[in-house]
Amino acid sequence: MDTQLKRGILEICVLSSLLSADSYGYQIIKDVSPYMTISESTLYPILRRLESSGCLSTYTKEHNSRLRKYYSITPVGIEKIAEFLTEWQSIMELYSYIKGEYEREQT
């Protein structure tokens, strides 16, 4: 898959994993990896980018006598997911048109 496209989708995946509850780095990787391959070094820049664009906020909480950084989705982040969904709605329509034309040509 195109790296730029993959990065964009990964951002949305990470944001979606925060919709139900706030989460931390390793948990996000475990949540997202069934759908897309994601490593720690891929996740870190994504989290930084999302944080600097205001899509998520962070806080630290004590866990087993150490500090763990939690990520929480913001209204801006939720808006970004909504934008992604409407954008992909039109992409899906294009997909079915292209697929239809292609299959008709093949048969």
Added chain:
Amino acid sequence: MNRLEFINLLGEKLALLPPDEVAKILDYYVESIDDRMEDGMTEAEAIASLGPLDELAAKLLSEQVQLPVPQAPNTSAPDTAAPRTKKRIGAGPILLLVLGSPIWLSILLAVFSVALSLYLLAWTLVAVLWIVSFALIVSGIGGAVLSFIAAVTPDTLAVRILACGVCLFCAGLGTLLLPASLAATRGFIRLHRWTFRRLRHHKEG
């Protein structure tokens, strides 16, 4: 390699990044390793699962170059875009500047003219002081000498002495004015230097 060695090595490899950014990255990886160990991995397994250290550092360094411009993704040259801190002037202010030029240009010109005339006036005052004191001295001494030499009218000695006295008084007045002129000149030179230094500072700062 244990956790501490891993973090130290990673920190060294990221030395090009700002220190607070490196601290954030290291915190993130310490947390990752701790979470994996808590999940049942050994320390070595947890570190190995993060991938080769060099690859990881290279990836973090390359990503970091793109971070300073979060508002504008796909900027063609991030290395030139990052240090640019000057605000770009939009079309609106420029249009306003052009349209308002009949007003602000004439005001600027007027302010400049007033400043220039005040400056010239100050120097004229100094020049006047010098001229007055020299005129008094020259005419005073000249008058005093002439009052004895010239015999224009058949006057008395008393009149000659009176004229000489008046002339000498004028010469004395002129001499007294000399230090005052000198002080005024020095004062204005100091004022002149101070003003221009201030202007230059203003322009540089």
